[in-house]
Amino acid sequence: MDLAEPALGVPAALPKVWLKAGREKSLRRRHPWVFSGAIDHVEGDVAAGATVELVSASGEGLGSGAYSPASQIRARVWSFDPGESIDAGFFRRRLVRAVESRRRLDLLGSRAACRLVFSESDGLPGLVVDRYGEYLVCQFLSAGAEAWRATLVELLAEICAPRGIYERSEGGARHKEGLQSRRGSLAGDEPPRELELVSGGARWIVDIANGQKTGAYLDQQRNRERVAAHARDADVLDAFSYTGGFSIACLRAGAKHATLIDSSADALALAERETSVNGVRDRCRFVTANVFDELRRVRDSGARFDVVVLDPPKFVHSADQVTAGSRGYKDVNMLGLALVRPGGVLATFSCSGHVDAALFQKIVAGAAVDARRTAQILERLAQPADHPVATEFPEADYLKGLILRVH
Numbered sequence: 001m002d003l004a005e006p007a008l009g010v011p012a013a014l015p016k017v018w019l020k021a022g023r024e025k026s027l028r029r030r031h032p033w034v035f036s037g038a039i040d041h042v043e044g045d046v047a048a049g050a051t052v053e054l055v056s057a058s059g060e061g062l063g064s065g066a067y068s069p070a071s072q073i074r075a076r077v078w079s080f081d082p083g084e085s086i087d088a089g090f091f092r093r094r095l096v097r098a099v100e101s102r103r104r105l106d107l108l109g110s111r112a113a114c115r116l117v118f119s120e121s122d123g124l125p126g127l128v129v130d131r132y133g134e135y136l137v138c139q140f141l142s143a144g145a146e147a148w149r150a151t152l153v154e155l156l157a158e159i160c161a162p163r164g165i166y167e168r169s170e171g172g173a174r175h176k177e178g179l180q181s182r183r184g185s186l187a188g189d190e191p192p193r194e195l196e197l198v199s200g201g202a203r204w205i206v207d208i209a210n211g212q213k214t215g216a217y218l219d220q221q222r223n224r225e226r227v228a229a230h231a232r233d234a235d236v237l238d239a240f241s242y243t244g245g246f247s248i249a250c251l252r253a254g255a256k257h258a259t260l261i262d263s264s265a266d267a268l269a270l271a272e273r274e275t276s277v278n279g280v281r282d283r284c285r286f287v288t289a290n291v292f293d294e295l296r297r298v299r300d301s302g303a304r305f306d307v308v309v310l311d312p313p314k315f316v317h318s319a320d321q322v323t324a325g326s327r328g329y330k331d332v333n334m335l336g337l338a339l340v341r342p343g344g345v346l347a348t349f350s351c352s353g354h355v356d357a358a359l360f361q362k363i364v365a366g367a368a369v370d371a372r373r374t375a376q377i378l379e380r381l382a383q384p385a386d387h388p389v390a391t392e393f394p395e396a397d398y399l400k401g402l403i404l405r406v407h
């Protein structure tokens with residue numbers, strides 16, 4: 001037996017993080033974050049990502065978590081069971097549980113893509129794993145996930161037997177944890193520049209190494225189908241199109257034409273490829289522009305559409321941006337509403353977790369009043385089952401959308 005390993009069933013003594021009196025309440029409700037302000041003191045010198053025992057002011061063990069000295073979220077809970085060792089076995093159990101859930105949802109087809117591990121919602125704070133057919137893409141977004149990266153990669157290779165595992169640990173979340181961005185191959189083959197997958201029956205080209213996020217927006221797969229249900233014979237305006245997922249779904253469902261707008265020339269170059277392989281490129285127009293400017297220009301030109309899709313990036317990154325971000329959502333929705341032919345459809349989304357579904361609906365309602373249009377909600381959309389929301393962690397609930405009939 002490796003001497004560094006604790007004896008079976010007897011957890012090694014962990015450094016203790018003592019909470020202030022009364023600050024254990026959120027942990028009792030199984031919320032997995034411990035903010036710096038809730039901590040009374042930390043015993044000893046604890047390294048970033050190290051496993052710590054979380055104890056109440058009276059010394060009661062509340063569970064174990066990963067310590068993150070650089071972040072306001074000073075610890076993230078791995079387990080609420082104080083007796084559970086945090087080791088390879090623990091991570092294997094959590095990963096298998098996440099993968100099995102997607103298997104039961106029938107999301108693991110050889111050319112399908114889905115989110116395999118969704119951080120806190122899968123009991124693995126800071127770890128995101130997306131599966132693109134035979135390739136996995138990991139994001140280690142917390143000090144704890146970073147500390148266990150080698151173990152996690154080994155376990156993913158064992159559990160999923162992918163052709164390759166790639167890393168796209170980038171963005172603000174990592175920065176807040178005091179970590180640099182990292183990108184590159186972690187195991188097996190490098191993904192091809194253009195990986196071809198299938199989504200909703202359409203061919204889907206994903207550039208894992210250079211695309212946005214981990215290569216694509218997996219969270220809109222089902223919503224593209226829902227919007228496409230309104231697209232027969234439609235003239236579609238796809239604003240914030242990225243590589244054109246909504247346009248392709250609509251054109252395959254019988255839309256006449258689609259106009260794709262995105263500020264990223266790379267995204268639209270891939271959209272040209274993707275619409276080509278789907279045989280719909282000749283019914284598309286690609287506009288590299290700022291959506292706000294372009295929608296004003298289109299509005300003034302008098303052009304109108306049967307289906308307008310608005311799928312902007314996250315406008316609100318923190319609670320103090322809600323007011324400014326709401327203004328952005330209202331502006332873009334006023335512009336979008338103005339471009340819908342009477343009787344047509346607006347499909348509008350927000351991926352800002354700080355703007356909840358009720359607020360988003362209120363913003364869109366205000367936009368309709370100011371745009372002097374009457375709108376009815378036909379359908380409410382949300383994130384799909386591979387982006388689950390753990391009930392004790394409502395922060396995971398970020399994507400909302402409305403399909404509206406506009407008169």
Ligand code: SAH
Pocket residue numbers: 212216217220240241242243244245246261262263264267289290291292311312313
């Ligand atoms: N609808 C896409 C995902 C959109 S993500 C899909 O289904 O896959 C948001 C997109 O908005 C990104 O492609 C980004 O390049 C683009 N973007 C961000 N700000 C923009 C702006 N001001 N004008 C135009 N495009 C913008």
